[in-house]
Amino acid sequence: MKIHEYQAKQVLARFAVATPRGEVAYSPEEAHRVAERLGGTVVVKAQIHAGGRGKAGGVKLAHDPNEVERLASEMLGKKLVTIQTGPEGRVVKRVLIEEGLEVARELYLGIVIDRTTARPVFMASSEGGVEIEVVAAGHPEKILKEYVDPAVGFLAFQARKLAFGLGLDAKLVNEAVRFFSSLYRAFESTDASLVEINPFVVTRDGRLLALDAKMNFDDNALSRHPDIRELRDLDEEDPLEVRASNYSLNYIRLDGNVGCMVNGAGLAMSTMDIIQYAGGRPANFLDVGGGASEEQVRRGFEIILSDANVRAVLINIFGGIMRCDIVASGVVAAAKSLDIKVPVVVRLEGTNVELGQKILRESGLNFTVAHGMKDAAEKVVALARGLSN
Numbered sequence: 461m462k463i464h465e466y467q468a469k470q471v472l473a474r475f476a477v478a479t480p481r482g483e484v485a486y487s488p489e490e491a492h493r494v495a496e497r498l499g500g501t502v503v504v505k506a507q508i509h510a511g512g513r514g515k516a517g518g519v520k521l522a523h524d525p526n527e528v529e530r531l532a533s534e535m536l537g538k539k540l541v542t543i544q545t546g547p548e549g550r551v552v553k554r555v556l557i558e559e560g561l562e563v564a565r566e567l568y569l570g571i572v573i574d575r576t577t578a579r580p581v582f583m584a585s586s587e588g589g590v591e592i593e594v595v596a597a598g599h600p601e602k603i604l605k606e607y608v609d610p611a612v613g614f615l616a617f618q619a620r621k622l623a624f625g626l627g628l629d630a631k632l633v634n635e636a637v638r639f640f641s642s643l644y645r646a647f648e649s650t651d652a653s654l655v656e657i658n659p660f661v662v663t664r665d666g667r668l669l670a671l672d673a674k675m676n677f678d679d680n681a682l683s684r685h686p687d688i689r690e691l692r693d694l695d696e697e698d699p700l701e702v703r704a705s706n707y708s709l710n711y712i713r714l715d716g717n718v719g720c721m722v723n724g725a726g727l728a729m730s731t732m733d734i735i736q737y738a739g740g741r742p743a744n745f746l747d748v749g750g751g752a753s754e755e756q757v758r759r760g761f762e763i764i765l766s767d768a769n770v771r772a773v774l775i776n777i778f779g780g781i782m783r784c785d786i787v788a789s790g791v792v793a794a795a796k797s798l799d800i801k802v803p804v805v806v807r808l809e810g811t812n813v814e815l816g817q818k819i820l821r822e823s824g825l826n827f828t829v830a831h832g833m834k835d836a837a838e839k840v841v842a843l844a845r846g847l848s849n
Contacts, residue, residue, distance in 0.1 A: 482558030501560035651681035716741025757790025779810030
């Protein structure tokens with residue numbers, strides 16, 4: 461789950477991570493009042509779940525409350541298109557009004573889970589204000605890394621290594637150690653999957669602050685953090701992904717035209733790979749899981765067909781815990797309740813596969829039955845192309 465910058469800063473503040481003074485506003489008039497309270501030069505920052513806001517005009521300086529009100533009126537209710545939103549952009553529904561700072565240096569801090577080592581990795585770089593992917597591609601030597609053993613936590617000597625590696629002034633090292641340690645506590649205590657401070661700044665008066673903040677959280681741990689779960693902004697999420705989550709389905713929209721229903725993340729990845737290998741492009745990742753009910757399968761099929769880009773559907777199920785007859789019954793029920801205008805290819809293997817195939821054959825619906833993944837991928841890609849033509 462993602463949250464907004466202002467929400468991330470509120471979470472970090474609970475762990476004594478220093479951030480600039482600021483308040484969120486939902487209207488130009490409210491932004492004016494916030495600017496009056498803060499005084500002096502402020503920054504108006506559009507709040508959407510995407511990076512690249514500054515380059516897209518979503519972060520601007522203002523020197524007085526009237527200018528803040530004008531800038532807020534230009535942002536609120538408008539679509540902001542950044543490198544991460546795609547051409548469709550995101551509608552700005554709130555802005556963060558934050559005190560202006562005199563910045564001496566811009567640095568980068570981030571914590572993520574390294575899947576290879578199964579440990580959190582604390583990263584730092586002198587190249588603040590730049591996307592970390594760009595730094596990694598062009599100057600990987602400028603990324604400092606400290607891997608954290610979860611059994612012992614993030615240690616002071618690791619924080620000092622990062623501070624000295626960033627070239628911080630000796631008199632700021634102790635403060636940096638406290639900042640880095642607090643940041644890690646926030647990451648660990650909230651079950652975050654990502655914390656990114658970009659830029660992490662040194663001000664001219666010698667303060668260390670999180671000028672920007674991004675936090676993502678492990679969805680599977682949200683039951684332990686109801687306060688964080690309440691920060692979810694459904695307006696920032698794909699409507700079909702939200703709808704899928706309501707039925708405990710894993711759905712991610714992609715940019716292709718072949719809808720995919722599978723059970724299990726590994727099979728989902730393999731299915732998308734083989735569709736690409738056959739010359740097609742998957743339109744989504746929809747995993748009904750290992751123990752889905754007939755109702756969940758029906759809902760999943762409905763969600764796939766709700767995507768206007770889908771030109772054909774591949775149902776690829778390996779029945780282990782998940783029985784093939786349950787899948788077949790759910791698909792038939794959904795098909796009979798919907799006006800299906802796209803071809804559907806079904807590949808079933810495993811538990812009750814014969815019964816599942818019998819249900820499909822006797823449904824009276826025009827399903828294409830495939831034998832094996834390669835056959836299924838080739839058939840669905842050909843059908844998608846035929847419909848597109």
